[in-house]
Amino acid sequence: MDAGxxxxxxxxxxxxxxxRAAFLILGDRDxxxxxTQETFARACERWAQVSVMENPEGWLYRVAVNLSLSxxxxxxxxxxxxxxxxxxxxxxxxxxxxxxxLVRLSPAQRAAVVLRFYLxxxxxxxxxxxxxxxxxxxxxxxxxxxxxxxxxxxxWLEEDDEPVP
Amino acid sequence: xxxxxxxxxxLAADADVLRPDVDALRDRARRxxxxxxxxxxxxxxxxxxxxxxxxxxxxxxxxxxxxxSAADESSRQLSPGLPSAPLRFGSAWSPDxxxxxxxxxxxxxxxxxxxxxxxxxxxxxxxxxSLIHAWVGTEDPxxxxxxxxxxxxxxxxxxxxxxxxxxxxxxYGVKVPAFSQGSAAESYKxxxxxxxxxSTATVAGVPVLLTAYDKQAGPGSVAFNLGSSNEDAQxxxxxxxxxxxxxxxxxxxxxxxxxxxxxxxx
Numbered sequence: 001m002d003a004g005x006x007x008x009x010x011x012x013x014x015x016x017x018x019x020r021a022a023f024l025i026l027g028d029r030d031x032x033x034x035x036t037q038e039t040f041a042r043a044c045e046r047w048a049q050v051s052v053m054e055n056p057e058g059w060l061y062r063v064a065v066n067l068s069l070s071x072x073x074x075x076x077x078x079x080x081x082x083x084x085x086x087x088x089x090x091x092x093x094x095x096x097x098x099x100x101x102l103v104r105l106s107p108a109q110r111a112a113v114v115l116r117f118y119l120x121x122x123x124x125x126x127x128x129x130x131x132x133x134x135x136x137x138x139x140x141x142x143x144x145x146x147x148x149x150x151x152x153x154x155x156w157l158e159e160d161d162e163p164v165p
Numbered sequence: 166x167x168x169x170x171x172x173x174x175x176l177a178a179d180a181d182v183l184r185p186d187v188d189a190l191r192d193r194a195r196r197x198x199x200x201x202x203x204x205x206x207x208x209x210x211x212x213x214x215x216x217x218x219x220x221x222x223x224x225x226x227x228x229x230x231x232x233x234s235a236a237d238e239s240s241r242q243l244s245p246g247l248p249s250a251p252l253r254f255g256s257a258w259s260p261d262x263x264x265x266x267x268x269x270x271x272x273x274x275x276x277x278x279x280x281x282x283x284x285x286x287x288x289x290x291x292x293x294x295s296l297i298h299a300w301v302g303t304e305d306p307x308x309x310x311x312x313x314x315x316x317x318x319x320x321x322x323x324x325x326x327x328x329x330x331x332x333x334x335x336x337y338g339v340k341v342p343a344f345s346q347g348s349a350a351e352s353y354k355x356x357x358x359x360x361x362x363x364s365t366a367t368v369a370g371v372p373v374l375l376t377a378y379d380k381q382a383g384p385g386s387v388a389f390n391l392g393s394s395n396e397d398a399q400x401x402x403x404x405x406x407x408x409x410x411x412x413x414x415x416x417x418x419x420x421x422x423x424x425x426x427x428x429x430x431x
Contacts, residue, residue: 007191011185011187020178022180037193070396102176114173136273
């Protein structure tokens with residue numbers, strides 16, 4: 001491992017953004033920070049490879065999303081046992097309605113919505129980060145937005161809010 | 166930027182992210198490296214156990230000849246590196262019987278809830294177009310000194326050709342070394358040396374454990390592990406009353422898709 005000043009530069013530019021995205025996906029600050037630290041520790045450990053990547057940001061997002069979704073695997077039990085197993089939104093959220101609506105999405109839907117609408121990633125880049133096909137990303141995003149619309153009411157998402165294709 | 170983006174940005178600020186402690190991150194990376202290197206010198210028996218246990222759990226889950234409690238008992242009797250009981254599926258096996266739980270989903274629903282990507286086959290014998298069942302179940306935590314500590318989602322897919330494909334995420338000991346296909350190959354060789362019904366092969370560069378189809382003993386199977394670490398590894402089995410080449414063809418399709426997504430994996 002030989003992570004020089006460039007690793008510090010990557011932390012400066014990307015750490016907060018990755019942590020915030022993980023927070024939106026996980027709905028829990030401590031878990032999000034743990035995922036972010038693990039993501040950047042892995043980047044540091046594999047710095048020889050990461051530092052020469054064309055798109056190290058995409059790699060960071062992919063690792064962070066994978067770690068976040070791993071933490072949410074328990075949600076799969078809901079499919080079998082029909083019992084809710086979702087994170088509770090923070091009690092003092094600045095936007096409790098949105099926080100509550102987000103945790104109602106499946107982890108994969110939440111990740112797709114966050115990558116598309118918060119990080120403004122394209123469908124292709126989102127597919128790469130999620131390890132899914134573009135068609136699956138479109139479906140996840142569409143399902144997620146549909147559920148958010150149902151929860152938040154009509155009009156919260158306007159036509160020009162749509163992210164880049 | 167747009168209104169929804171701004172609203173997400175506003176909510177994300179709740180994360181209250183402090184400036185990262187870069188030295189602490191470097192320390193964490195160093196500890197990861199040390200753990201990985203330490204893991205590589207653990208005894209070969211422990212390595213083998215790491216591969217055979219999830220395989221045994223998978224195959225035990227779809228063995229209809231034994232009760233669940235009997236399967237649990239056989240797991241407890243495992244010797245390091247060796248399956249304690251024949252890992253056959255039995256003549257009563259049917260691709261239309263759900264091996265994990267009873268919940269049936271569409272493929273899209275299953276994929277969206279799993280937390281990991283499903284690499285589904287795309288061959289004449291098995292493709293999304295010929296999928297007839299998608300079941301989702303759970304693999305319970307392995308107990309003390311086992312990871313992960315939470316239940317894992319398992320999936321079984323059945324195709325009109327009579328092929329069933331099962332996916333079981335790894336449950337592994339906290340002290341096992343890092344995942345490697347070389348270790349899997351060693352474990353399969355040990356299993357095959359102990360039971361004539363098994364044989365080993367390599368499909369698309371990945372070691373597999375084969376069980377030949379036999380009318381009395383049950384369907385054939387091609388079982389293998391895919392992953393780049395213990396955390397994301399899973400055991401996949403292609404099962405059916407078909408010839409080994411036909412089953413291997415389905416396995417190859419799954420492995421090739423995984424490999425395309427993981428070009429850096431050895």
